[in-house]
Amino acid sequence: MKRTYQDIRRTNRFAVMRHLIASAPVVRRDIAAATGLSVATASDIVNELHELGLLAEIGQQASGGGRPRNLLAPALEGPRLIGVDIAETYVHVEVFDPALRVLARAEYELHPHTNSPDYVVDRIVRGIDDAIAQAQVERGRILGVGVSIPGQVRPDGTASVFASNWNWNDVPLLALLTDRLPDVPVILDNPLRASTIAELWFGAARGRDNVAVLTLGTGVGAGLVIQGALYRGATNTAGEWGHTNLVIDGRNCRRGCVGCVETYVGAPGIMQHLAETDPDSPLLHPDDQMATINALATAHAAGDPAAQQVIATTGRYLGIAIANLINLCNPQIIVLTGWVADSLGSAVLPHVRATAARYALAEPWEGTEISLCPIDRNPVSLGAATLVLEGFLS
């Protein structure tokens, strides 16, 4: 309950490291000015980051007669971070340097019926082996592995995955991974949180205190940032915005709820709008969500009336669900991310804004921005690796 001095030190370290990544090369007094810290505190943190191997002095800046100032940057030759994005259909692994630049990638497909925990863990470990071999990284240089798994991760390291063909209930994923990756710290979380951390460090949420990052894909959910930090709730399940109710006695949800947001704006829900608009639509690929969503995007751009109606319907539901979030949480910015947002985001956004303006109260509505994820690479593996960096800085 109490905010501790450690919290403050951690927050300050995060702020300095973020500024370093965003603006290097910088000198100590730039860091102090940008973060609002005193020059003394900023200097202390710079020294800590140097000792941790995350920061390098890369030259000097003349200072009109005074002592030249050291130019500081993330230590590109420093420790390596690994981010893993597990989805229903793939395992994607990336190796990063301390500036969170990608050094190497590896990807393995997963098939709907080959998703046992042992199989998935094996694909993760192979992906890491491949990627670190490409990047020529010795294991001892790896600061840690961040793994994002689409489901609920518990403090004891077990995970449940809520995907149609996965039967993962309370799988001891952390134990399985640390068995195969001895001596490497592993952090587990879900894509909602990974994407949110990526937005906070590198995306539309940088420098914002109160943020909601909405992931739109097969599943739908939110990452909430409160006072500049990820909000996890009493039992680490905060952010299940996708399962808040939109339609009483509405569509059935795979998670047991009824009429929730996900059943109207998740990929299967959008496909259902399409089937209800035109059961014989050539845009509908019943067994391929991504093909259907991309076909909708293309047809919408070409002026197809059925696609336009489906986009309008989806945008209206999403707008109401976003207005609810605005009224309750009064965020500065709402960011849409995930593969459905990548594909349909710019098409639905006008409908979302028009509906949210109608359903949100005037004051919080005027204080909120709605934007698409500006990060042009995989935000989930990036965020998962950033969780490792945050863990190390704590």
Place this chain on the structure above:
Amino acid sequence: MKRTYQDIRRTNRFAVMRHLIASAPVVRRDIAAATGLSVATASDIVNELHELGLLAEIGQQASGGGRPRNLLAPALEGPRLIGVDIAETYVHVEVFDPALRVLARAEYELHPHTNSPDYVVDRIVRGIDDAIAQAQVERGRILGVGVSIPGQVRPDGTASVFASNWNWNDVPLLALLTDRLPDVPVILDNPLRASTIAELWFGAARGRDNVAVLTLGTGVGAGLVIQGALYRGATNTAGEWGHTNLVIDGRNCRRGCVGCVETYVGAPGIMQHLAETDPDSPLLHPDDQMATINALATAHAAGDPAAQQVIATTGRYLGIAIANLINLCNPQIIVLTGWVADSLGSAVLPHVRATAARYALAEPWEGTEISLCPIDRNPVSLGAATLVLEGFLS
């Protein structure tokens, strides 16, 4: 964005003062044990509170051979706090000692058509004069006045009130009050926040980190506690849960939204359920919300079928709206307060629980308690005065 050392000192002072109020007389090491602070830090704060006049040494405790320990308690003869609860129909003023015990009360009725800002301010000032005369308090001893006004309070001290017969838009209430109460600090907020602070210091939320306090009355709203502190959002409007949507294209709301929670579980919404169930119901007093709600409570207890149906309908809507809050915010406890909760709370609670269990996801549902406000006096004036104490301790 950054948590500051001042935040921590404030939080620690709050914790010590809360423990002192709840458990006096106590010795320094009890305070340290109960708050998790070191004995040195607890002692520093005790000394600060002593200097501020809020704490008194009221005796000594022998300590088996060692130096006797000072027994500490709130300074009952210390400064006075004033809490004002403004509602559509009354102005209620209470004078408190530093233990937040009521020393005197005054109340003035407001009539629907006599609610100009000058008139209401005059009633507040008269109420304060009456109450401090009763309590025989000199003005110089007043630490401050906390005023709760049912509406939106802005950082500049202006207020808008959203009541049917009030036309308060951007009224400079803080300026009007400080004109009439020179030399006394005035803090303005709304009853959602005042009730939440009261629950946090004296009620069901004591010692909890993540809490939602739901006020049910003519209007409906939430106070959100995140990491032990009131969450205000980006523009100080967080908590408008009453205006999140329950029914798309549903009932019209006085605040301009459509189908929001308030239109189904606020007093006028409950009256509408009754009118839809039985337009000629003898329980319905069209011009008196409180009489109707109390008649419903009595009839429900007596087994009246129409009352039972209205309670079940209200409880179902409230249960869905609470499930949404549980899924999104994952609070440890949800507290129901306000006059509608006082009257109908125990009757609706079984319906609320049954519906919320159906609509909430299993994990956050299992981590949440739903309870009625346990404070047996006016929580709004109490909370308003506690806001003054918090302000002084900051």
